[in-house]
Amino acid sequence: MSKIHVSAVVNGEPIEYLCDPAHTLLDVLRDQLGLTGSKEGCGSGDCGACSVTIDGRLTCACLVLGAEVDGMSIGTIEGLAQGDQLHPLQKKFVEMAALQCGVCTPGVLVAAKALLDRNPDPSETEVRYWLAGNLCRCTGYDKIIRAVLDVAADMKETAR
Amino acid sequence: MDDPATMPRAPLGLPLPHDSATLHVTGEALYVDDLPEPPGLLHAVLALSPEAHAEILALDLDPALTLLGDNGLAVTARDIPGINDVGPMSGPEPILADGIVAYVGQPIAAVAAPELARARAAARAVRATYRRREAVLDIPAAMARAQYVCPPHRMTRGDAAAAIAAAPRRLSGTFAIGGQDHFYLEGQVAMALPQEDGGVRILSSTQHPSEVQKMVARVLGLPEAAVTCEVRRMGGGFGGKETQPAIFAAIAALLARRAGRPVKLRLDRDDDMTITGKRHDFHVRWSAGFDTEGRLHGVEMELAARAGHDADLSPAIVDRAMFHALNCYRAPAVSVAGYACRTNTQSNTAFRGFGGPQGMLAAEEMIDAIARDLAIDPIELRRRNLLVPGDATHYGQRIEHMALPRIFDALLDGVGYASRRAEIDAANDGPGFIRRGLGFAPVMFGISFTATAYNQAGALVHLYTDGSVLLNHGGTEMGQGLYRKVAQVVAAELGVPPGRVRLAATSTDKVPNTSATAASSGSDLNGAAAADACRKIRSRLADFAARAHGGAPDEIVFADGHVRGPSWSFDLATLATQAYRARVQLWDSGFYATPRIHYDRARNTGHPFYYYAFGAALCEAAIDILTGESRILRADLLHDVGRSINPAIDLGQVEGGFIQGLGWLTSEELVFDRDGRLRTHSPATYKIPTARDLPPDFRVRLLEGADNPVATIHRSKAVGEPPLMLANAAWLAIKDACAAAAGTRHVRLDAPATPEAILRACGRLPAR
Ligand code: FES
Ligand code: FES
Numbered sequence: 050m051s052k053i054h055v056s057a058v059v060n061g062e063p064i065e066y067l068c069d070p071a072h073t074l075l076d077v078l079r080d081q082l083g084l085t086g087s088k089e090g091c092g093s094g095d096c097g098a099c100s101v102t103i104d105g106r107l108t109c110a111c112l113v114l115g116a117e118v119d120g121m122s123i124g125t126i127e128g129l130a131q132g133d134q135l136h137p138l139q140k141k142f143v144e145m146a147a148l149q150c151g152v153c154t155p156g157v158l159v160a161a162k163a164l165l166d167r168n169p170d171p172s173e174t175e176v177r178y179w180l181a182g183n184l185c186r187c188t189g190y191d192k193i194i195r196a197v198l199d200v201a202a203d204m205k206e207t208a209r
Numbered sequence: 210m211d212d213p214a215t216m217p218r219a220p221l222g223l224p225l226p227h228d229s230a231t232l233h234v235t236g237e238a239l240y241v242d243d244l245p246e247p248p249g250l251l252h253a254v255l256a257l258s259p260e261a262h263a264e265i266l267a268l269d270l271d272p273a274l275t276l277l278g279d280n281g282l283a284v285t286a287r288d289i290p291g292i293n294d295v296g297p298m299s300g301p302e303p304i305l306a307d308g309i310v311a312y313v314g315q316p317i318a319a320v321a322a323p324e325l326a327r328a329r330a331a332a333r334a335v336r337a338t339y340r341r342r343e344a345v346l347d348i349p350a351a352m353a354r355a356q357y358v359c360p361p362h363r364m365t366r367g368d369a370a371a372a373i374a375a376a377p378r379r380l381s382g383t384f385a386i387g388g389q390d391h392f393y394l395e396g397q398v399a400m401a402l403p404q405e406d407g408g409v410r411i412l413s414s415t416q417h418p419s420e421v422q423k424m425v426a427r428v429l430g431l432p433e434a435a436v437t438c439e440v441r442r443m444g445g446g447f448g449g450k451e452t453q454p455a456i457f458a459a460i461a462a463l464l465a466r467r468a469g470r471p472v473k474l475r476l477d478r479d480d481d482m483t484i485t486g487k488r489h490d491f492h493v494r495w496s497a498g499f500d501t502e503g504r505l506h507g508v509e510m511e512l513a514a515r516a517g518h519d520a521d522l523s524p525a526i527v528d529r530a531m532f533h534a535l536n537c538y539r540a541p542a543v544s545v546a547g548y549a550c551r552t553n554t555q556s557n558t559a560f561r562g563f564g565g566p567q568g569m570l571a572a573e574e575m576i577d578a579i580a581r582d583l584a585i586d587p588i589e590l591r592r593r594n595l596l597v598p599g600d601a602t603h604y605g606q607r608i609e610h611m612a613l614p615r616i617f618d619a620l621l622d623g624v625g626y627a628s629r630r631a632e633i634d635a636a637n638d639g640p641g642f643i644r645r646g647l648g649f650a651p652v653m654f655g656i657s658f659t660a661t662a663y664n665q666a667g668a669l670v671h672l673y674t675d676g677s678v679l680l681n682h683g684g685t686e687m688g689q690g691l692y693r694k695v696a697q698v699v700a701a702e703l704g705v706p707p708g709r710v711r712l713a714a715t716s717t718d719k720v721p722n723t724s725a726t727a728a729s730s731g732s733d734l735n736g737a738a739a740a741d742a743c744r745k746i747r748s749r750l751a752d753f754a755a756r757a758h759g760g761a762p763d764e765i766v767f768a769d770g771h772v773r774g775p776s777w778s779f780d781l782a783t784l785a786t787q788a789y790r791a792r793v794q795l796w797d798s799g800f801y802a803t804p805r806i807h808y809d810r811a812r813n814t815g816h817p818f819y820y821y822a823f824g825a826a827l828c829e830a831a832i833d834i835l836t837g838e839s840r841i842l843r844a845d846l847l848h849d850v851g852r853s854i855n856p857a858i859d860l861g862q863v864e865g866g867f868i869q870g871l872g873w874l875t876s877e878e879l880v881f882d883r884d885g886r887l888r889t890h891s892p893a894t895y896k897i898p899t900a901r902d903l904p905p906d907f908r909v910r911l912l913e914g915a916d917n918p919v920a921t922i923h924r925s926k927a928v929g930e931p932p933l934m935l936a937n938a939a940w941l942a943i944k945d946a947c948a949a950a951a952g953t954r955h956v957r958l959d960a961p962a963t964p965e966a967i968l969r970a971c972g973r974l975p976a977r
Binding site: 069071079083084085086087088089090091092093095096098125126127129130135138139142143144146148149150151152153154155158173176177178180181182183184185186187188189190191192193194 | 226234239444857864865893897898
């Protein structure tokens with residue numbers, strides 16, 4: 050099968066790759082681009098471990114073909130920190146122990162960032178519903194929800 | 210060895226982040242599937258049996274081989290050079306079916322190719338012809354045929370039948386408890402790397418690297434010394450990576466050996482759920498004799514578990530269910546029988562609690578039924594029946610400490626139990642389709658592997674001349690924070706900041722013959738072993754420093770990265786360098802074996818548990834009697850972790866354990882069809898809790914000022930499994946709401962309390 054040429058922007062960097070038409074965006078990120086922060090928890094759009102943004106929209110990378118994102122901008126967990134400077138969500142997750150095994154964590158963070166980008170002041174219910182697509186088998190979610198709400202509160206504080 | 214409980218403090222007790230927290234949040238933490246692929250890597254895929262029980266008449270690999278091409282290969286049981294058996298307790302338990310398939314999903318062949326897609330296509334092309342045999346799929350069918358994976362076992366104390374017959378009141382019941390898929394977010398995965406000398410190196414997501422090593426050696430016919438198994442971290446384990454990883458590591462190793470190339474076998478979610486064993490489902494029968502005050506006189510219980518097609522750990526799991534079948538309650542006469550039923554389904558295995566949760570739920574169901582029968586408040590009835598120090602359990606262990614009265618008081622203080630009870634009862638008497646209930650459940654969980662031999666651990670600690678420390682131990686990190694806790698122990702022992710202690714991946718060539726990181730024992734065992742190693746290093750350094758600089762060895766203090774004598778002080782790096790020059794050994798190994806424990810299974814006497822972990826929970830549930838949906842509105846948990854080594858990590862275990870237990874008892878349902886196929890093999894159909902299912906009002910506390918009365922490391926307590934059983938309170942709360950909806954004292958609510966089970970309990974769907 051012939052490969053498809055794709056140019057896209059990943060975490061702000063323009064890149065090009067040749068993509069097997071059957072490969073998902075998740076396959077491309079993990080196997081071709083070496084971005085293994087996005088995980089495959091199910092491969093069927095049900096767990097959120099592969100969460101990325103495509104042109105700002107939260108998406109399961111396992112449900113998108115690598116060839117579909119030509120001309121688009123992809124955001125992954127690897128783009129969340131600015132160099133050594135962790136994103137406030139990342140800092141808070143470390144500080145509040147909102148993680149255990151860490152496999153869901155990249156997806157949860159990408160999803161939480163997407164939430165705060167569109168709604169900087171979510172209610173607890175909004176956080177819970179927004180993150181309901183990200184399965185975590187370890188933490189029981191409470192610390193994750195608290196951490197996201199805390200970051201939102203901090204952001205409000207600094208915006209003032 | 211010194212008492213591990215007496216030790217220096219800082220940084221013990223600090224809520225330090227998980228050792229890999231920063232790597233987790235940046236996505237840099239590497240799991241096996243994230244590691245750079247070595248040149249020549251082949252991807253393996255398994256071909257699975259579509260039959261529940263059948264003879265394999267012919268296995269045709271040709272179509273698969275055609276697809277695989279020159280660089281691919283396929284193997285079956287015939288290609289195994291050693292022994293086709295990875296049974297942890299008894300065998301043979303084949304990695305690839307040999308002549309007979311015994312469940313739908315059993316691997317019959319494995320293929321490997323440079324491209325995963327090609328391997329997948331080839332696996333689908335494997336052809337087999339079968340002659341069907343009768344399949345025994347569930348507990349009733351296996352019980353009817355007396356078909357077990359090990360002989361039924363009974364624990365007796367006194368004459369239970371006579372005590373029940375003579376008691377003023379009697380009650381009996383039966384109910385079913387569902388199984389549970391582990392749903393670790395990282396599925397089973399192994400990479401096998403052939404070594405230059407005919408050996409093999411295995412990178413596995415396993416809780417039990419020593420067993421992976423042993424089983425790979427057995428399957429390949431190699432000495433154990435030729436196999437190394439390494440694991441840096443797992444993406445969750447929960448017991449599902451105690452025995453099961455050996456199957457996949459051995460298949461990867463077999464392929465790698467034949468191909469002479471590295472092989473990775475990573476199961477996708479559907480294959481993982483289809484192939485691997487789960488928490489055992491149980492059928493419970495109980496009968497109890499008691500007086501009008503509700504005090505138990507005698508209990509008979511029958512616990513029948515679906516073991517699946519092989520024994521795996523089922524004999525020990527059913528034993529633990531039996532140990533916990535009275536939870537924390539006393540009864541003068543008890544008879545508990547356990548059956549591990551052989552069925553043509555996945556071979557069920559360890560899962561957080563290891564049979565304990567099912568046994569304990571049976572006890573809670575019995576106590577709840579008695580409370581309803583006598584119309585005595587269920588918490589009061591539980592108090593009346595609590596074991597007291599001096600009592601012997603039904604397996605003969607003398608109770609030395611009992612924290613539950615204190616936990617009952619501390620948990621119930623300020624939760625408004627009486628007023629909420631009255632308010633809920635009044636609301637339930639009114640109109641509407643929502644009914645609410647309250648449920649209270651205590652937990653008393655025995656800590657130690659019940660197979661006494663497993664209660665040992667080793668560690669290896671290196672101090673380098675710059676004062677940095679490298680820590681190796683036999684425990685594995687699956688998210689539970691073990692690495693961090695053991696590093697805190699080491700930092701405290703050597704008096705260095707925790708950042709000085711680096712953690713090396715767990716590997717069988719560093720610390721050998723280890724036990725599984727299981728039975729909640731990880732930090733008890735490995736923490737104590739690491740402390741032992743540190744003490745040897747410290748004592749040699751102290752001897753040296755006393756000689757070199759003056760003072761007595763026992764007045765030398767290791768703290769804050771410094772070593773101080775009566776009239777001198779050096780930073781640890783300087784002293785370590787001096788000691789190195791003086792040819793003093795700066796590294797050592799440590800070992801720990803849990804003291805006191807023993808159990809004679811035939812005579813049902815002994816002291817199988819070093820100590821117990823305690824906790825209790827109060828939950829409030831609401832059900833919709835039209836749809837059967839349920840919600841836990843509020844949960845108050847109080848759990849005893851002893852003197853915590855790391856309260857943030859321990860709290861995480863309590864919260865996560867409870868929610869996992871909640872999933873087991875409410876939404877997680879394993880559905881098999883008549884042909885024995887598991888129909889719920891992906892998160893699309895198998896529902897673990899989400900952020901929405903967390904109770905809106907969730908209050909979790911650790912019991913304060915509760916040093917472990919026995920001399921564990923830092924007087925802490927094991928925390929991995931016990932909190933899962935706090936979720937029993939949620940199930941009882943739903944049952945309470947069902948009773949209100951049904952308007953009867955007794956309802957039968959099977960677990961999980963799915964909408965269908967709730968509607969049946971409410972009398973709105975016919976019983977099964
Ligand atoms: S892997 Fe994409 S949603 Fe689970
Ligand atoms: S931390 Fe393990 S799945 Fe969320």
